[in-house]
Amino acid sequence: MRISPTLAAMSTYPFVRLDERRRRLVAEGVDVIDFGRGDPREPTDPLIRQALVDSLTPESSYPAAAGLPELREAIAGWAARRFGVELDPAREIVPTYGSKEAIFLLAQVLVDPGSETRLVVVPEPAYPVYERGAVFAGAEVQYVPLLDENAFLPDLDAVDEETWRRTAIFWVNYPNNPTGATAPLAFYERLAALASEYDFALASDEAYSELWFDQPPVSALQVAARDNVIVFNTLSKRSSMTGYRSGFVAAAPDAIAALKAYRPSVGTAPQEFVQRASVAAWGDEAHVERTRAVYRRKRDLLVPVLERKGYRIAASEAGMYLWVKVDEPAEDVASRLLEHGLVISPGTFFGPSGEGYVRFALVPTEDECRRAAAILEEAL
Ligand SMILES: Cc1ncc(COP(=O)(O)O)c(C=O)c1O
Missing domain, CATH: 3.90.1150.10 (Aspartate Aminotransferase, domain 1)
Structure with a gap:
């Protein structure tokens, strides 16, 4: 074949x-x-496992791509408590099947492979899914190195004008896998300003935001103007729930609307019993x-x-x-x-x-x- x-x-x-x-x-x-x-x-945690068990129903229907309203509200509540940001649960959040599938699929939702602006910028070393998702979407990949001397942040000054102009998605991941580096809010502010100026998506994978040793990391959601910011988070690491497959995307209403239009074709909404267990997980610190x-x-x-x-x-x-x-x-x-x-x-x-x-x-x-x-x- x-x-x-x-x-x-x-x-x-x-x-x-x-x-x-x-x-x-x-x-x-x-x-x-x-x-x-x-x-x-x-x-x-037993609290989460019990919530899953209590949510099993005799019938089992297809979960809606938009996710349960109570889960979107639980996520908004968590983001407000944790980062002091206000997200509209109806228009700015979509639950995902863990974060990997949503990370992989983003380029298919945002990139026009036939256009000049088909560049997806990915850091390296990195989680391989940013690159793979871009390649399968027919995008062009450009790598930016994460080096010790730059505190494992991409050197934004080294990115040329032509690249900014052609960028559709710029991936960042802090706390970073594999380096464990964190990003200051000033870094996100600067990249978000560039994203607005050149109209690309700043895609911020924050899978590890809750596992920290001394200082709680900040989120790209905290920037002053977050119109071009798309944040991915997950219960996998925070709540040791990799097997459940439960995460979310938070972004401006136009990006969430695009995801809600795309995702029913893929069928990656988490099961409703997982979504109900996730409500318990986001609600407990x-x-x-x-x-x-x-x-x-x-x-x-x-x-x-x-x-x-x-x-x-x-x-x-x-x-x-x-x-x-x-x-x-x-x-x-x-x-x-x-x-x-x-x-x-x-x-x-x-x-x-x-x-x-x-x-x-x-x-x-x-x-x-x-x-x-x-x-x-x-x-x-
Ligand atoms: C950097 C990073 N992002 C995202 C994920 C995906 O996690 P999940 O799909 O379980 O939410 C992982 C998993 O290892 C990761 O290392």
Whole structure:
């Protein structure tokens, strides 16, 4: 059968490769501790699980693409409490099936592949979905490096006039995966002003906004003029609900109207029982505070041994990752640690500027992190 040349040209999703290696080791009987994929393994809070159970109905209908009004209100309430922004639940929010599908689909909703303004600017290193979504939509991709010397922010001064003029979507992701860097409000203000000037979408993936160590991160929703700002958030990391698939997009009414026109064709509205469980999740902060405390403790188990061994922890201010500077090729360090049963991601998985770094996703249990610290003590 003929398949799409875009798909045929695509390399295997790096984590699929990592998972294959991990599975081989497990089959060989190696006790593997997996810091690879950023899939939280914390239990979902009982309050949320109960809300899901209580929402199961004898009949089950198609969920509406617009989402349940009570979920949109719960999201608006959370955004008001957390960021002090007022969102109209009817016109400025749409629930999504996690955030990945909405991130992937955005270019299809906004980009005209036949026009000059078909450029999607993506950071690198980065979560690969911004680029993949753009490529499948027939857009042209331009990469902007995230470098240590720029605090892992894209250097907006290095972007030329022609690029600004041709940009349809500019992706940013803070707290950042993989670097754990955060963005100040001034950065969002500047990029939002450019988005208004050149009429492109500032797409801000804020999947990790609730996992922070010291200071709560700001949101692109907080800029003075947010007409061209599109924010993606999710319960996956905040509430350890990756399996539920529940997120949202918040944006100006014209962008939300476009998503509501597009999404019924795709059929990615979350199930209603998941939406009702999500109402409980957005309404509760106590479980999020407990989750942050767990990630802090895991971080505190690993950072001292890495620093003692002479490794510098770059950024890693928020999110669930440690971005560790290494002097050897990142893939060599990852392979060496794999032999000791530790799965970590070489920075190159996320783009060429990830060379010289490895990423630890703080997803194993605290007990596993303690064991991993002992292994690192030996292996590094
Ligand atoms: C940067 C970033 N954005 C978005 C997502 C998607 O999360 P979800 O689809 O579970 O909401 C992830 C998942 O790992 C991520 O790392």
